[in-house]
Amino acid sequence: MRFFLFIALTAPVFAKPPSVEEGRSHWAFQPLSPAKPPAVKNTAWPKNDLDRFVLAVLEKNDLSPAPEADPATLIRRVTLDLTGLLPTPEEVSSFIFDPSSFESLIDRLLQSPRYGERWGRHWLDLARYADTGGTHNDLDRPHAWKYRDYVIRSFNDDKPYARFVSEQLAGDEIDGANEETLIATGFGRNGPSNDDNMGKNDDALAQYRADQLDDVISTTSSVFLGLTLGCARCHDHKTDPLLQRDYYSLLAIFNGTEKYGLVPGTQDKNDKRVKIDETAKVHDLIETSPQVPPTRIMLRGSALNLGEEVPPTVPTIFKPYSFPSPSSKTSLRRKTLAEWITAPDNALAWRVIANRLWQHHFGQGLVASPSNFGFTGSKPTHPEVLDYLASKLIANGGRFKAIHKLILMSATYRQRRTSFPTRSEPGLESPGYGLQRMEAEVLRDCILQASGNLNEKRGGPGIKPRLRADLLPTSQRNKWPLLKQEGPEQWRRSIYIYQKRQLLMPMMELFDAPTTTDSCAARLESTVPTQALVLMNDEFVEEQAAFLVKRAASDSLDATLKRMFMLTLGHDPSAQRLQQSLDFVKAREAASSREQALTDLAHVLFNSSEFVYIR
Helix, strand or coil, rough: CCCHHHHHHHCCCCCCCCHHHHHHHCCCHHHCCCCCCCCCCCCCCCCCCHHCCCCHHHHHCCCCCCCCCCCCHHHHHHHHHHHHHCCHHHHHHHHHCCHHHHHHHHHHHHHHHHHHHHHHHHHHHHCCCCCECCCCCCCCCCCHHHHHHHHHHHHHHHCHHHHHHHHHHHHCCCCCCCCHHHHHHHHHCCCCCCCCCCCCCHHHHHHHHHHHEEEHHHHHHHHHHHHCHHHHHCCCCCCCCCCCCHHHHHHHCCCEEEEECCCCEEECCCECCCCCCCCCCCCCCECCCCCCCEEEEEHCCCCCCCCEEEEECCCCCCCCEEECCCCCCCHHHHHHHHHHHHCCCCCHHHHHHHHHHHHHHHHCCCCCCCCCCCCCCCCCHHHHHHHHHHHHHHHCCCCCHHHHHHHHCCCCCCCCCCCCCCCCCCCCCCCCCCCEECCCHHHHHHHHHHHHCCCCCCCCCCCCCCCCCHHHHCCCCCCCCCCCCCCCCEEHHHEEEECCCCCCCHHHHHHHCCCCCCCCCCCCCCCCHHHHHHHHHHHHHHHHHHHHHHCCCCCCCCHHHHHHHHHHHHHCCCCCHHHHHHHHHHHHHHCCCCCHHHHHHHHHHHCHHHHHHHH
């Protein structure tokens, strides 16, 4: 008790929050700086203008870039980066023979449908995607998976960012609206809900709706603008130049929306089961009328304690933006918001998305707080690089693939990574950062790929792999099936696993997959003993190790071992490692069998840091 009292008495007192005028001088709200590459001394190192920006900072600090990674390391890195899967042994051998084919390798990977599955997963983290509502009953959302597939298609199609944003915020209002764009508005429905227990009277329903829209507002502002506007629901923001009325002006933009495609099991305030519209094969948030109810500030966030009325507009810190009159069908407010977010002169929004692209290539953004560009967020380590990328993205029509290629072709990306990233000092001395651990989904997918069991079927309702029987009672509703044996249907890519908020797969959870309760801008990268334990003892890993041995089987033991190394680590074992492996197998087969001894070795390879980490 005394410990908590001490904390309370010594908690820091924040200074007065910045005014709107002071906030306008903050770096994130400034126009993009001119993208003119600086002169550098080492003219031989840069491969494109991006490198000149990075090298100029290094040279200013009397630092030098790291050497280029070897071809086997580089092809493994870029293939995992763009597709979340390993290169095949044949692809590795071909690239080692001809490293000059790096550009064509990148082009091929960007055209692969696996690219959308990998990079779509990053966006689903931001969009807090799940197949259930969470809370006590965790109701099934039978059509939520269509949003997941929409995101994957959008990345594979290299959809312009402005269109991508407009579809998700206003898919019912934009030109060319169709079922695809209605599905996209599932962005506003992805958050947790309690639709079967939202109250029985008008006051409770009003508060529930306010809480649901708070999730939409908070997620929209953090994902697209890097602003924590949700903190201004009950009062002016304590650390950023964001006003309470800014929050409710954004609420006014979404206040005419309603849920379409109800969740089975939902009840109304009279305890009557809601009739499900079987024609509603989507799960979205749209407007069905151009009339929007007046929006008033909710004092202390209470829908029952209303203050002054506010109009729809953008936050006060930005230039005023005009919202049009309603059309015959909708208010056009969300369409206008999306157009403002992605306007070429909205430097903040383009910095945010450019930083996210850099983040997922290097493991950490140029701004280390990717959804917080405010006063409490991190400052960019390389502001010129960030503005250069944002400018290139605008000039390219908001398409991601060209920016991927720009980053990947750079000497900065190709550097050797010899250490783990230092989160507290993110960058000047190591703009290539350090080793990155495979994300949970990538780890599971690569185990399946190495064993030869990865089912590449794409899209459709989520799969439900085997879980331990003792975990299943924790699922109150919409129960997980009891499986004794997995097969090809369960061996699809992990992005297609049914995302049940009440019951996360242990392997996903242990390797830091997000809970989906809130938008996840950057996953944790924890290192805990239970991660090693699950790789050592999990039934799935052990079974796939046995399949790897069967796949790698050859006429000689040496050849089998070399094939196992190639399938998992992407290179032949050194003479020393080969001898160690031979000794390991011979020692263990004396007590069991050669097949079991090889399975044990395969299990060791799946557990190795060299497999789990991306160098």
